[in-house]
Amino acid sequence: MDIDWAALGSVFGVSLVATVALVGLFTLGIVGLSRQERAAEQGGSAALAVTGAYACFAACLAAVAYGIYLIVA
Numbered sequence: 001m002d003i004d005w006a007a008l009g010s011v012f013g014v015s016l017v018a019t020v021a022l023v024g025l026f027t028l029g030i031v032g033l034s035r036q037e038r039a040a041e042q043g044g045s046a047a048l049a050v051t052g053a054y055a056c057f058a059a060c061l062a063a064v065a066y067g068i069y070l071i072v073a
Contacts, residue, residue, distance in 0.1 A: 018063070021063075022060055022063055022064075024062050025059050025060050026054045026056065026057070027065075028041025028052070028053070029052075029053040029054070029056035029057045029060070030045075030053070031053075032049040032050060032054075032056065033049075033050065033053045035049040035055045036049050036050045036053070047050045
């Protein structure tokens with residue numbers, strides 16, 4: 001049995017970067033929604049923060065859907 005260590009390292013690196021990127025996007029979405037709640041408590045509006053949060057969540061959903069597509073296809 002022979003292991004291709006370069007390919008294994010490449011898969012590990014790509015999966016690590018993708019995981020960090022998805023977690024970062026999801027975190028930005030949560031921060032945007034929390035700013036909206038804070039602005040609502042103070043009587044203001046944070047439409048840009050909410051729009052950015054929804055965009056981050058949509059990007060996460062698209063990345064997950066693409067991953068599932070790659071696995072199924």
